[in-house]
Amino acid sequence: MVWPRIFTRGRGRGRGRVERSGVGDGAVPAQPTPLPSLLPDAILHRILSLLPAQEAVRTSRRKVNAGDPSSSWASLHEDLWRSATTCPRRRGILDPRFHPRGWMLLPEGRGLHPGHGKLRGHVRSFHLSTGAIVRVRLPHFRDHCILYSADGVLLLQRDHDTAIRLLHPFTGDTAELPPLETLLPRVRCRSEVSRWCSLRNICGACISVGVGDGLVRVMMRPIGVWNICFATSGDQQWRVATTWDRINHRSSTLPFHGKLYVLLRPHSVRGENEVIQIDPPQHCLSEPSPKLIAKFRWPTSDESFRLYSYRLVECNSEILVIGTKWDAVYYSVYRLADLMLGRTVHVTSIDGNALFIGRRSLCVSSKAFPTIVPDTIVMPDTKIYLSQYHLSNGTLSQATDGVIAEEKDIPGPYSIMCHIITCCSPAYW
Structure with missing residues (x-):
């Protein structure tokens, strides 16, 4: 042609x-031929469905601002995107293609939490792979606090009634879920303050949309509830799964592609670690369905296995298993895909990325942030300094100056690494 x-x-x-x-x-004179008209609809929609997360967010922002004549890029591509994509308005949560994957809320530091008066209702988000930063106005934080971020969608709690709300930070779309207080009877704490703190501490949460009914479903695991909690938009209360009860405070939970993955520790040295894949409920009356997908043993034959800890992390669209020992600074990294095949192959390179480890984990591109050392694991060590472990040679070095626990001791301006590590701890939000 x-x-x-x-x-x-x-x-x-x-x-x-x-x-x-x-x-x-x-x-x-020849008229410009729109690109969508040159492609069959099936091929066009297939291409759009495979767009990276950052392109999906750009699409959302183009569509939301398409009516603004001052936006040059919106006017340039207005005809193309209107004819080729679905508008994200009112579909930012219902359509998983518009979930802002790879975007993370950026803690400002120095006590400037979202909703602080000095921020005037604005928050900033940054992309983990490209380093792009977007500043948007979100008035919801006047009476909401952030509990978690799943695929870039914010999980909020309303102050006066503890109702849970999903918020898309770029389109402003929301979804209503039951109040968090309906889970208080299931929390394993005695004091009222401890019960609320452990209930608001979310280890992992994922969002899915029903194919048949189009309802939004959320599965989450608060640290104070030793099981998976789930609810559907329109429900009156949260429910707790009853099909298994092996999840506890030492289990590692990771949201991945609308599902939860849980790593269960063995009770004895002869036991095996188990990785469970938990699918969302198929309909309103069903429960999440767990499935065993991998088993592997501890790298020791004595009782010191209790000193080892494993966690699940996401890196480059795949799941990694990171193991460490409490009394020694040593990390071992495996691919879950290898463990599912019965192979234990150490990973010494993660394609130039860096893994930030805290209450949750983040995979950040060193190409987007030049101060980040590639193929490292960044974490606060026992002295509360920020350290980095080099996977290639197994050495440890100090990542930044200053004490992370006391922000006044960190020389200004902040390093981007200090901001990113606080993303791993909801206490800074």
Whole structure:
């Protein structure tokens, strides 16, 4: 196929002029042919469904601002995106394609939590792979606090009635869920303050949308509830799964592609670690369905296995298992896909990324942030300093100056690493 030349980009008199499709002075100027009209609908929608997370967010922002004539990029691509994509308005949560994956709320530091008066209702988000930073106005934080971020969608709690609300930070779409206080009877703490603190401390949460009913479903695991809690938009209260009861405070939970993955520790040295995949409920009356997908043993044959700890992390769209020992600074990294095949292959390179480890884990590109050392694990060590473990040679070095626990001791301006590590701890939100 010979594609027609529509516009010229040369210099001189012909710059920006429309070429003529015919021969002679009476020819009619050729009109720009929209790209979507050149592709079959099935192929076009397939391409759009495979867009990276950052492109999906750009699509959302184009559609939301398409009516603003001052936005040059919106006017340039308005016809293309309107004819080729679904508008994210009112579908930012219902359509998983518009979930802002890879985006994370950026804690400002120095006590400037979301909703602080000095921020005037604005918050900033940054992309873990590209380093792009977006500042948006979200008035919801006047009476809400953040509990978690799942695929970039914020999990909020309303102050006066503890109702849970999902918020898309770029489109403003929301989804209502039951109050958090309906889970208080299931919390394993005695004092009222401890019960609320452990209930608001979310180890992992995931969002899915029912194919048949189009309802939003959320599964989450508060640290104070030793099981999976789940609810559907429109429910009056949260429910707790009853099909298994092996999850406890030492289990590692990871949300991944709308599902939860839980690593269960053995009770004895002869036991095996088990990785459970938990699928969301299929309908309103069903429960999450667990499935055993991998088993592996501790790398020791004595009682020191209790000193080892494993956790699940996401890196480059795959699940990694990170193991460490409490009395020694040593990390071992495995791919879950290898463990499912019965292979224990140490990973010494994570494609130049860095893993930030805290209450939760984040995979950050060193190409987007030059101060981050590639192929490292960044974490606060026992002295509360920020350290980095080099996977290639197994050495440890100090990542930044200053004490993370006391922000006044960190010399200004902050390093981006200090901001990112606070993303792993909801207490800074």
